[in-house]
Amino acid sequence: xxxxxxxxSCGYHGRAVVRGFSTSVGSGSILCLLGPNGIGKTTLFKxxxxxxxxxxxxxxxxxxxAQSFNDIEFARLVGYVPQSHVPPFSFKVVDVVAMGRxxxxxxFEMLGRRDLAIAAECLERLEIGHLAQRxxxxxxxxxxxxxxxxxALAQQPRCIMMDEPTSNLDFGxxxxxxxxxxxxxxxxxxxxxxxxxxxxxxxxxxxxxxxxRERQYLHGSATDVLTPRNLQLAYGISVAVFDADYAxxxxxxxQPLDDPASPSPSDEGENRP
Numbered sequence: 001x002x003x004x005x006x007x008x009s010c011g012y013h014g015r016a017v018v019r020g021f022s023t024s025v026g027s028g029s030i031l032c033l034l035g036p037n038g039i040g041k042t043t044l045f046k047x048x049x050x051x052x053x054x055x056x057x058x059x060x061x062x063x064x065x066a067q068s069f070n071d072i073e074f075a076r077l078v079g080y081v082p083q084s085h086v087p088p089f090s091f092k093v094v095d096v097v098a099m100g101r102x103x104x105x106x107x108f109e110m111l112g113r114r115d116l117a118i119a120a121e122c123l124e125r126l127e128i129g130h131l132a133q134r135x136x137x138x139x140x141x142x143x144x145x146x147x148x149x150x151x152a153l154a155q156q157p158r159c160i161m162m163d164e165p166t167s168n169l170d171f172g173x174x175x176x177x178x179x180x181x182x183x184x185x186x187x188x189x190x191x192x193x194x195x196x197x198x199x200x201x202x203x204x205x206x207x208x209x210x211x212x213r214e215r216q217y218l219h220g221s222a223t224d225v226l227t228p229r230n231l232q233l234a235y236g237i238s239v240a241v242f243d244a245d246y247a248x249x250x251x252x253x254x255q256p257l258d259d260p261a262s263p264s265p266s267d268e269g270e271n272r273p
Contacts, residue, residue: 001026001060002190003048003159008057010040010047016055017043023209023219027158030181030191032201034226035211036235041194045163048192049080061159075103079152081162085144087136093147094119094132100154115154122150126180142173149180159190166200178203198226202252210234226254 001024011017018040025031033041046052048059050066059066061077069077079100087096098111098119105111123129126146131139136147145165152160165181166174182204185191195201201208201222208225210218212233218225231239231254238257243250 002062003031003192004060005044005048006058006060008044008047008059009055010043010052011055012043012052014055018047018211019215020057021209021217022057023217025159025190025192025207027190028185028188030185030193030204030206032204032206032208032222033192033194033211034196034198034201034208034234036213037196039211039213039215041211042163045161045192045194049078049161050074072103075155075157077158079155079157079160081145081148081152081160081165083164083167084141085148090135090137092132093128093134093136093139094123096136096147097122097150097154100151103155118156119150119154122153123147125153126150140173142169142176145169145173145177146180149177149184153184157189159192160184162191162193164194164196166195166197174200175203198222198231198254201226202254223252 004024006022008021009016009019021044023031033045035041043052047054048066061069066074094116098115101111101115101118104115120129120132123132126149128143128146128150131143131147136144139147149160149162149165162181165177169177178200181191181193185204193204193206206222207220208222210225210230212218212230213236214233216233218230226241228239228241231241240255240257241252242255243252245251
């Protein structure tokens with residue numbers, strides 16, 4: 001596995017928010033961290049990125065303890081896509097993406113033609129090359145998110161971590177970003193993504209780590225983990241998980257049930273209409 005989280009506990013001011021969390025993701029795969037607000041998704045995410053301290057356990061990257069890498073080595077292995085980002089100046093889009101190349105520059109070295117060419121290539125890969133000379137601050141939310149993904153690609157990492165990449169996006173832009181996430185995995189990247197939406201896990205054909213309100217951590221395929229019973233444990237509501245066929249495609253969907261007092265779903269998994 002490229003990224004392994006082994007029995008990690010982390011939190012703030014000496015208080016653990018996440019306790020004994022373990023999971024892993026390999027090259028060419030997507031791992032979604034899913035769970036209710038306040039459960040520790042972002043805390044864990046930042047601990048893996050070395051932005052928060054780990055109280056116990058460890059994170060391995062390609063078999064090596066993440067804490068043993070210096071900042072440059074870590075940045076060459078792990079790219080980061082935040083929820084949103086507004087720079088203090090109106091940089092051109094190509095310049096924002098080229099900032100991802102700083103992991104490959106020596107001290108005081110300036111960006112060169114090769115770095116700008118890589119930035120332009122990353123924009124083209126995401127089919128937003130036409131935005132290269134636009135001011136980043138003038139873009140829509142969906143366009144900005146794709147630019148941030150392009151910036152992470154410019155680092156040429158092996159693993160890309162995305163913190164709620166579809167946050168505050170309309171439906172169309174959510175779909176576009178999720179398609180990019182799936183394509184990155186198909187190209188061989190390991191992708192770790194936090195999300196609030198179970199349907200996104202199915203759309204990305206991802207593995208999932210579901211964090212419940214009782215601090216249970218359920219890991220596996222979306223089909224095995226995202227059952228009505230497990231989703232009720234996580235979110236406190238009754239849902240149906242069902243399959244639908246449309247134009248030759250097999251789709252899996254999550255739908256809240258109308259009656260909040262309905263009985264807990266059985267362990268068998270799916271409710272079908």
